Amino acid sequence: MHPQDKATFVKLLMTIHSGYGKTLEEGALNWWWNLVRPYEIEELIEGFERHGRNLDKGQYLPKPADILRAIHGSYKDNALVAWTKVDEALHKVGTYASVVFDEVII
Numbered sequence: 629m630h631p632q633d634k635a636t637f638v639k640l641l642m643t644i645h646s647g648y649g650k651t652l653e654e655g656a657l658n659w660w661w662n663l664v665r666p667y668e669i670e671e672l673i674e675g676f677e678r679h680g681r682n683l684d685k686g687q688y689l690p691k692p693a694d695i696l697r698a699i700h701g702s703y704k705d706n707a708l709v710a711w712t713k714v715d716e717a718l719h720k721v722g723t724y725a726s727v728v729f730d731e732v733i734i
Contacts, residue, residue, distance in 0.1 A: 648689040663692040679715040
């Protein structure tokens, strides 16, 4: 986020907390800001919305990791996506041809 996004982020976070019947301490606000600063405000808004729509976890006040998981998916989600790419490549090119994946780790 850019420094000018901080006011929007603070308002968003305070609204989220009040929606769960909680208050936001200044130390917690600084903790949040430091953890999510590398993300764009639009990504964070989407992450909060996804968390709120999650029928299992949306009933709880989110922590930064919950929002980042909503943005990126969990490690299990990402592993499943990677395995799906490998499986598709095996079916399309076979086992003896070279394949270049979009992610180096695959």
